Amino acid sequence: MLRPVCLSVLLCFLLPCTGQDATFIKHVGFVPVFSKEALQLHQAVKLADGTPVTIDRLRFYVSQITLHGQGRTSFVDPACHLIDAEIPSSLEVALMVPQGIHVDSISFLLGIDSLTNVSGAFGGDLDPTKGMYWAWNSGYINWKLEGTCTKCETLKNQFEFHLGGYLPPYFNAQRIGFAVPAQGPIAIDVDVAAFLERAKPGERCAIMSPSKEAVELARVAASVFSIADHD
Amino acid sequence: MTERSTCNVVLKKCRATAVRFSGHLCGISRPSTPILSLRFFASWRLCGYSFISAFQRSPFSRTKPVLAAVLLFVLIAATTQHPEPVQLKIPAGWPAPTYDFSKNPLTKEGIALGRKLFYDPILSVDSIVSCSSCHLSYTAFTHVDHAVSHGIRDRIGTRNSPALMNLAWSGLLMWDGAVNHLDVQALAPIAHPDEMGEDIAHVVEKLRRSGRYPGLFYDAFGDATITGERMLKALSQFELTLISANSKYDRAQAGLETFTDQEASGYRIFKAHCIACHRPPLFTTGAFANNGLAVDTVYHDLGRMKITGDPTDSLKFKIPTLRNVEFSFPYMHDGRFKSLRQVIDHYAEGLVQGRTLAPELRDGVTLSKNERTDLVAFLLTLSDREFCFNPDHAFPRE
Numbered sequence: 001m002l003r004p005v006c007l008s009v010l011l012c013f014l015l016p017c018t019g020q021d022a023t024f025i026k027h028v029g030f031v032p033v034f035s036k037e038a039l040q041l042h043q044a045v046k047l048a049d050g051t052p053v054t055i056d057r058l059r060f061y062v063s064q065i066t067l068h069g070q071g072r073t074s075f076v077d078p079a080c081h082l083i084d085a086e087i088p089s090s091l092e093v094a095l096m097v098p099q100g101i102h103v104d105s106i107s108f109l110l111g112i113d114s115l116t117n118v119s120g121a122f123g124g125d126l127d128p129t130k131g132m133y134w135a136w137n138s139g140y141i142n143w144k145l146e147g148t149c150t151k152c153e154t155l156k157n158q159f160e161f162h163l164g165g166y167l168p169p170y171f172n173a174q175r176i177g178f179a180v181p182a183q184g185p186i187a188i189d190v191d192v193a194a195f196l197e198r199a200k201p202g203e204r205c206a207i208m209s210p211s212k213e214a215v216e217l218a219r220v221a222a223s224v225f226s227i228a229d230h231d
Numbered sequence: 232m233t234e235r236s237t238c239n240v241v242l243k244k245c246r247a248t249a250v251r252f253s254g255h256l257c258g259i260s261r262p263s264t265p266i267l268s269l270r271f272f273a274s275w276r277l278c279g280y281s282f283i284s285a286f287q288r289s290p291f292s293r294t295k296p297v298l299a300a301v302l303l304f305v306l307i308a309a310t311t312q313h314p315e316p317v318q319l320k321i322p323a324g325w326p327a328p329t330y331d332f333s334k335n336p337l338t339k340e341g342i343a344l345g346r347k348l349f350y351d352p353i354l355s356v357d358s359i360v361s362c363s364s365c366h367l368s369y370t371a372f373t374h375v376d377h378a379v380s381h382g383i384r385d386r387i388g389t390r391n392s393p394a395l396m397n398l399a400w401s402g403l404l405m406w407d408g409a410v411n412h413l414d415v416q417a418l419a420p421i422a423h424p425d426e427m428g429e430d431i432a433h434v435v436e437k438l439r440r441s442g443r444y445p446g447l448f449y450d451a452f453g454d455a456t457i458t459g460e461r462m463l464k465a466l467s468q469f470e471l472t473l474i475s476a477n478s479k480y481d482r483a484q485a486g487l488e489t490f491t492d493q494e495a496s497g498y499r500i501f502k503a504h505c506i507a508c509h510r511p512p513l514f515t516t517g518a519f520a521n522n523g524l525a526v527d528t529v530y531h532d533l534g535r536m537k538i539t540g541d542p543t544d545s546l547k548f549k550i551p552t553l554r555n556v557e558f559s560f561p562y563m564h565d566g567r568f569k570s571l572r573q574v575i576d577h578y579a580e581g582l583v584q585g586r587t588l589a590p591e592l593r594d595g596v597t598l599s600k601n602e603r604t605d606l607v608a609f610l611l612t613l614s615d616r617e618f619c620f621n622p623d624h625a626f627p628r629e
Contacts, residue, residue, distance in 0.1 A: 117411070118411045119334070120334060120335070120464075121412075121414035121460045121463040121464055122460055123458050123459075123460035127458050127459045128431050128459040129431050129459035133415070133431075135415075135421065135422035135423070135431070136409060136419055136422065137538060138410050138412065139411075170540075211540070
């Protein structure tokens, strides 16, 4: 007599669990732009004041991607992603998200957290062969922007902004967050022109180590991320 | 070739195949019991078939028990754990290692790969300089008799190469603590233009193209993929095995040997003046200190401050271990002192007072000439010849 009752009770507990196992892919795309146009590497373009610049490399780390809904954390992606303007497949992150979660905003870290920075060698996007690790002073480079600008009195007019550092007072990674639509992919613009207009190549052409200036520029880099206009 | 030798060749080949398959089934880097799969059975059947063919031509062709024994042997070989886990022996009374072995479990094959990499000049741009060029096993893994080391194309560096030992207990590495983990330490000399002048991505590319390394990575990690992470972790595995804990001091502590009167006197002086920074059993605290050296006039090396940007770190350098100090001359970050006596004379007579001078040295160190001699006698008891001449640490001859 008790057996059917026990089975029903068990099913009541198990059925909701099976429902939660289902996942769907939520795409988060990072779109490098120069003002309103798609970023073209290795091509001369002009800043708003007419300064000619060429962008040769844009790489940055995105980690701890977190989806929020109704004031709560809905999903946390444990992976670190290297976004490289030269590798189209790197520009889109596919998150395996549980079905039915509420999403009204997204946040992520532009860069790599302190714990990862002190935990030795990693593979995948964090492999030191990716060119985003400082050999002389342990730590990841969070944001790497390289190119040329006639205002830079350097070899071949090059500028190199390598932003990183995990130790206080120069902790460099920046938290970024936006409200997003509940459905569909999330596209985030990364405006290199806006960064350079505030970084002012010519006044400074090379940042290569953790410093106060690197932290200031990391804040500038974080400010040039925005939700893309879907029209 | 006789039938028996043919049989041995087949046996060897099949064992290698079976071992590789078991390695493949172990996963990427974590040694575990092999899981039998259809693929494994397919391979095993092929081996078995070769055996049967070979034995059919041999004098033992009708000897079923022998065949069964050989097949059992192959099965045992196939199910042996590969890579083979290695447990590091922690010396009695030592603290727990600071290295997290769960993220890089030691294996026989991983250590062998790391050892090969350590001695291979393929890591440098001109294929002349290897890790061992500046870290010679016979001199406690340092570059003896060089104030500062020379790298590719005879370029001279700026710092004295440290002796390598007991790295499972290390904190920050390098004289200024620039490197925060053993796994990423090798990146610094590989990339330094005066040391190996290479790029880690290019080194990995060279290893991939080499005939030998893909197989060694297969043995160590379960597949032949070569990555920067794996290369660095293999180097760590070898370096972690460099444990020096069998000096006369250690044997005296264990009651197996006795200090001479002079050594015992030196030990008392050591405990009175040196032990605060050179704390046993590692003979270092791993911290950074200004030990009263005048700023060198060539490099103007300010040490730890270069990394932290903090003026209170000015002129602080990593406190080196005193183990095997007999072999690691010349001394200090710039190799300015050629003998232990000169080092002790510095503490007794040459301390430069400064804002960041170690508190233990502010009142100076008073030592008579005899006391200095006794202290040297004690320091020589920290020599570990078994460590320096351990064949497992030396160039891997094949």
